[in-house]
Amino acid sequence: MIRLTVFVLALTLTACGKAILPDAPDGERPSRIVSLDFCADQYLLQFADPDQILAVSPDAARDFSFMRAKAAGVPTVRPLAEDVILLKPDLVVRSYGGGPNAAAFFEQAGIPVLQVGWASSIHGDDISSIPKITREVAAGLGHRDRGEALVQSYLERLATIQATTHEKSTLYMTPSGLTSGGNSMIHEAMMAAGLKNFANRNGWHSLPLERLAYERPDLVTAAFFGVRTNHQHGWSAARHPVAKRELSETDLVALDSAWLSCGGWYIVEAVEALAEGAAIE
Numbered sequence: 001m002i003r004l005t006v007f008v009l010a011l012t013l014t015a016c017g018k019a020i021l022p023d024a025p026d027g028e029r030p031s032r033i034v035s036l037d038f039c040a041d042q043y044l045l046q047f048a049d050p051d052q053i054l055a056v057s058p059d060a061a062r063d064f065s066f067m068r069a070k071a072a073g074v075p076t077v078r079p080l081a082e083d084v085i086l087l088k089p090d091l092v093v094r095s096y097g098g099g100p101n102a103a104a105f106f107e108q109a110g111i112p113v114l115q116v117g118w119a120s121s122i123h124g125d126d127i128s129s130i131p132k133i134t135r136e137v138a139a140g141l142g143h144r145d146r147g148e149a150l151v152q153s154y155l156e157r158l159a160t161i162q163a164t165t166h167e168k169s170t171l172y173m174t175p176s177g178l179t180s181g182g183n184s185m186i187h188e189a190m191m192a193a194g195l196k197n198f199a200n201r202n203g204w205h206s207l208p209l210e211r212l213a214y215e216r217p218d219l220v221t222a223a224f225f226g227v228r229t230n231h232q233h234g235w236s237a238a239r240h241p242v243a244k245r246e247l248s249e250t251d252l253v254a255l256d257s258a259w260l261s262c263g264g265w266y267i268v269e270a271v272e273a274l275a276e277g278a279a280i281e
Helices: 002-015 038-047 081-085 102-108 130-140 144-161 185-192 209-214 241-249 266-281
Strands: 033-035 051-057 089-095 113-115 169-171 178-180 204-206 220-222 251-256
Touching: 002 178, 002 204, 033 038, 033 169, 038 144, 089 102, 089 130, 102 113, 113 241, 113 266, 130 144, 144 266, 169 178, 169 185, 169 241, 209 241, 220 266, 251 266
Parallel strands: 033 051, 033 089, 089 113, 169 220, 220 251
Antiparallel strands: 178 204
16 A cells, blocks of 8 residues: 555656756755755755755764764655655755665656765866865755855865875774775875875775885874774774784874765865874974
């Protein structure tokens, strides 16, 4: 019976739903918006008016969500088609929420979908850069001016950081004993802070323990994902003596996991923290 109700509702929305342009004019701004995952939550909570927001994902108020303070008291919805459609949204915002077929399903049901791109670069205006994605999503929510203002502030902060270069070699460590070289947002953050990445292999891989035995970085940086690992002794998967030595003896720059959990404008917080940590002698 529930499936039949949802199916009928989907057909009704398909028949009478009005598509909202990706760049919505002020008079046609969506007023019942649902976001399906916490990467999409960040943009919705940052740019939309409170009365535009119908629901956010269950992760919007978690510790790894940068906009968690604004998520307090906002209704949540699971990224399930039945749950979302019953809310009768006029726009769905998503990055990965709902799975690979979610966008096609909601559009077939007459509900426009605003897709949040996956950022791979801090600078520039290419399709996968943070400025480009920020502008596009803000415009899709009907707040192009807010997006432009945020991008300008973001770029100014980056420019201020890049006025000084420290060139200290920096090793990023995760609680599971991984690090990352090129082709990652933490690598981009290090470069923007004027640092050199100690990891010399692209992508994510295990800590180079053998190399660390005879060559050491100037700095270690780490983002702690959750209160149970919010101190050095909680790194259950990085127990090798060499890794422990780096954590205890090398200057450490601690990063808030929310700055890095999704590639967004708030990564500038991590860049600033890295630059400030590198400046301490």
